[in-house]
Amino acid sequence: MSITSNIATTAAGIARWGLRSVLHRSGGALPGKIGLAIDPELIAHLADLLDASVVVTGTNGKTTTTNLIADAVSASGLTCVCNRAGNNMETGIAGALLEAGSARRRTAGAVRVGVFECDELYTTRVLPRLKPTHFVLLNLFRDQLDRYGEIDRTQDAIAAALASSPETVLVFNADDPLCTAIADRVPNPRVAFGIQGATGTETSRMAESRFCAKCNAALEYEYLQYGQLGAYRCPACGWERPELAAWAHDVSLSEGGYSFSLHLPGRTAEQDRELALSTAYNGLYMVYNIMAACTAAGALGADPSRFQNVLDAYVPTGGRMTRWRAMGRTVASDLAKNPVGFDRQIQQIKASDGRLMAFFLNDAEADGRDVSWIWDVDFECLAETPGIRAFVGGSRANDLQVRLKYAEIDAQIVENVEQALASVAAEPSEDDFFAVANYTAFPPVVADLKRLSSEGVNATATPIEPTAPGERATATADTQTTALADEGHAVSAVLDRPLRIVHLYPDALNLYGDGGNAMVVERRCAWRGIPAQIDDVHMGDELDLATADIILIGGGADRDQLAVAHELRSQRDTLGAYVEDDGVMLAICGSYQLLCRSYYMGDDKIEGLGIIAADTVRGDGRLTGNVAVKTEFSNDPFVGFENHGGRTFLDEVEHPLGVSVVPGTGNNGQDGFEGCLHRNLIGTYLHGPALSKNPDLADWLIGRALERRRSAGDAQAAALLPLSPLNDDRELSARAVAMGLLP
Ligand code: GLN
Numbered sequence: 001m002s003i004t005s006n007i008a009t010t011a012a013g014i015a016r017w018g019l020r021s022v023l024h025r026s027g028g029a030l031p032g033k034i035g036l037a038i039d040p041e042l043i044a045h046l047a048d049l050l051d052a053s054v055v056v057t058g059t060n061g062k063t064t065t066t067n068l069i070a071d072a073v074s075a076s077g078l079t080c081v082c083n084r085a086g087n088n089m090e091t092g093i094a095g096a097l098l099e100a101g102s103a104r105r106r107t108a109g110a111v112r113v114g115v116f117e118c119d120e121l122y123t124t125r126v127l128p129r130l131k132p133t134h135f136v137l138l139n140l141f142r143d144q145l146d147r148y149g150e151i152d153r154t155q156d157a158i159a160a161a162l163a164s165s166p167e168t169v170l171v172f173n174a175d176d177p178l179c180t181a182i183a184d185r186v187p188n189p190r191v192a193f194g195i196q197g198a199t200g201t202e203t204s205r206m207a208e209s210r211f212c213a214k215c216n217a218a219l220e221y222e223y224l225q226y227g228q229l230g231a232y233r234c235p236a237c238g239w240e241r242p243e244l245a246a247w248a249h250d251v252s253l254s255e256g257g258y259s260f261s262l263h264l265p266g267r268t269a270e271q272d273r274e275l276a277l278s279t280a281y282n283g284l285y286m287v288y289n290i291m292a293a294c295t296a297a298g299a300l301g302a303d304p305s306r307f308q309n310v311l312d313a314y315v316p317t318g319g320r321m322t323r324w325r326a327m328g329r330t331v332a333s334d335l336a337k338n339p340v341g342f343d344r345q346i347q348q349i350k351a352s353d354g355r356l357m358a359f360f361l362n363d364a365e366a367d368g369r370d371v372s373w374i375w376d377v378d379f380e381c382l383a384e385t386p387g388i389r390a391f392v393g394g395s396r397a398n399d400l401q402v403r404l405k406y407a408e409i410d411a412q413i414v415e416n417v418e419q420a421l422a423s424v425a426a427e428p429s430e431d432d433f434f435a436v437a438n439y440t441a442f443p444p445v446v447a448d449l450k451r452l453s454s455e456g457v458n459a460t461a462t463p464i465e466p467t468a469p470g471e472r473a474t475a476t477a478d479t480q481t482t483a484l485a486d487e488g489h490a491v492s493a494v495l496d497r498p499l500r501i502v503h504l505y506p507d508a509l510n511l512y513g514d515g516g517n518a519m520v521v522e523r524r525c526a527w528r529g530i531p532a533q534i535d536d537v538h539m540g541d542e543l544d545l546a547t548a549d550i551i552l553i554g555g556g557a558d559r560d561q562l563a564v565a566h567e568l569r570s571q572r573d574t575l576g577a578y579v580e581d582d583g584v585m586l587a588i589c590g591s592y593q594l595l596c597r598s599y600y601m602g603d604d605k606i607e608g609l610g611i612i613a614a615d616t617v618r619g620d621g622r623l624t625g626n627v628a629v630k631t632e633f634s635n636d637p638f639v640g641f642e643n644h645g646g647r648t649f650l651d652e653v654e655h656p657l658g659v660s661v662v663p664g665t666g667n668n669g670q671d672g673f674e675g676c677l678h679r680n681l682i683g684t685y686l687h688g689p690a691l692s693k694n695p696d697l698a699d700w701l702i703g704r705a706l707e708r709r710r711s712a713g714d715a716q717a718a719a720l721l722p723l724s725p726l727n728d729d730r731e732l733s734a735r736a737v738a739m740g741l742l743p
Pocket of ligand 1: 511554555556557558561588589590591643644645646647
């Protein structure tokens with residue numbers, strides 16, 4: 001070790017000693033921070049403390065997988081060095097190494113194995129220094145896009161990290177095309193794992209872009225597990241899920257959880273193992289986590305015959321996947337930070353016939369400031385639950401309340417989980433309660449449950465009474481449906497040809513919950529008794545706009561835009577004619593860019609449709625954050641969240657949608673303009689989804705569509721104008737919260 005790293009180690013040791021002995025606090029990130037400040041190469045200098053090591057990354061399951069590997073390694077008699085406390089950045093890994101370094105004198109012959117959870121973007125700092133023997137890549141889903149930008153960027157970072165340590169063995173989830181795409185780019189030796197055969201145990205309506213990493217054609221799936229995970233193949237170039245070296249098969253789900261067989265590769269074929277494993281923790285993602293953990297632990301020298309014991313003894317950390325007895329009932333708590341993770345929780349509530357639930361959503365830095373992703377979660381599947389009682393909390397409770405309203409679930413806002421539990425005190429005690437929260441919203445939920453479970457049943461929180469049917473009719477728009485129907489409005493809303501809402505390419509362009517725009521328009525029609533239907537048009541489908549009333553199209557990563565541009569261009573004449581005929585259309589971000597002339601991405605140029613006279617150029621950095629726009633549609637500003645690398649400059653002839661209230665945002669961050677209004681086509685950079693907190697804009701689209709029909713002689717459409725008002729209290733409260741977030 002150099003003098004600098006010696007000083008770094010000593011200083012960090014003093015800090016750790018001070019924290020522990022004087023302040024009685026655990027070391028936290030401080031020792032690692034001090035150590036790295038003195039010696040930025042500290043991880044490299046301490047790496048030789050380890051005989052073998054693994055770094056675990058991926059969007060979901062990092063902590064669980066890391067802890068399972070560490071448990072398996074320890075259970076096999078090896079000495080384990082691990083950042084269990086969950087600090088998965090450079091400082092946490094340096095801290096764990098420093099801790100191991102302070103116990104330098106090891107027992108003769110003891111093998112020391114490092115097991116480290118690592119944030120995706122920090123892999124570029126950790127891998128070149130640690131040069132681990134193994135690297136586990138679990139999955140890549142949309143998560144904190146305001147921090148990561150687009151998934152491509154995360155992929156680039158991980159690929160660069162692996163290339164900087166080419167001898168590291170890559171253990172990767174081959175069921176995830178986004179992980180395989182990385183494996184195919186790097187020189188590292190590799191071990192592919194996945195599930196063999198369809199499990200059919202869970203449903204999922206969501207996917208990351210399912211496009212070929214080689215040629216951008218849409219992938220075909222023999223079977224899909226959830227998200228984009230499954231057995232895929234590109235019909236155009238033949239790129240496919242690679243052959244699996246480790247695989248789970250005969251996966252089955254029963255009351256007691258998941259059980260499956262795991263084929264583990266040995267050094268030679270004779271050493272291959274077949275393990276029968278089971279886990280009491282639900283969720284197919286656990287099968288993936290276990291598969292990754294066993295494959296990596298086996299490769300690091302852990303004893304596979306101990307894996308089932310490790311799973312039996314496994315206790316998730318920090319209240320994840322935990323069941324409590326609190327206020328007279330069983331409460332299940334879990335963390336969900338992104339759409340795929342949250343969707344898994346909803347599936348589990350549904351599978352358990354859950355009807356009492358609370359969801360908590362914060363938007364702190366660590367959560368991601370953009371909460372649009374909640375619109376990708378399939379709350380709709382809970383809407384029919386008999387006697388459902390749902391509660392929402394957290395700094396963005398209002399956004400969740402609106403989201404649930406559009407899923408026809410009447411959720412009430414609570415201060416905390418205790419208040420939610422107090423509000424269901426009269427419900428049968430055998431009905432379990434489910435509490436799901438995102439990153440920073442989760443610890444307070446766990447702290448409350450811990451306290452309540454030790455205190456017994458004495459609740460002090462004031463219960464929220466369920467809204468009485470009489471109040472509901474006027475209190476919320478959801479119940480206005482009933483009110484309208486009762487008063488016969490629904491009957492008077494005759495429209496022989498329902499309003500046709502064309503949702504264009506939901507399979508390719510739906511980066512930030514933009515699909516929610518279609519739900520909002522459809523529900524706002526339904527609540528007025530106006531027959532409306534959403535018509536999803538996928539890539540490759542025929543596009544017939546003769547009867548279209550509203551077209552909605554979402555945003556996408558640069559790569560998705562490349563995949564969709566060709567398809568969209570082939571519809572140029574159809575779309576162009578629709579727009580020139582005053583067809584109503586809302587295009588968000590990536591698709592707004594594609595409706596313009598061109599999108600320059602460094603050396604690449606995507607040819608657009610030229611319907612809007614404007615060009616987009618990718619700039620330095622991204623324009624990311626909460627935005628408000630002053631428009632001519634409404635006295636209230638149009639609010640949303642932007643996240644784009646492209647800067648759009650409108651030609652003089654085009655009319656901007658509005659002017660950004662916050663300088664440095666909008667089309668290009670320079671001229672103050674946001675979006676474009678071209679006849680009845682609105683292009684905008686705002687996600688949110690855009691219409692969820694801007695009901696007046698949603699109604700503008702509906703009104704324009706009916707107007708267009710009226711001009712064509714449709715008397716039924718004319719009779720629906722002006723639109724009957726709805727109660728938008730919840731939407732406007734969510735908008736007020738968003739306005740309060742503006743810089
Ligand atoms: N890929 C585009 C950009 O970064 C659009 C992103 C989006 O739709 N959010 O500019």
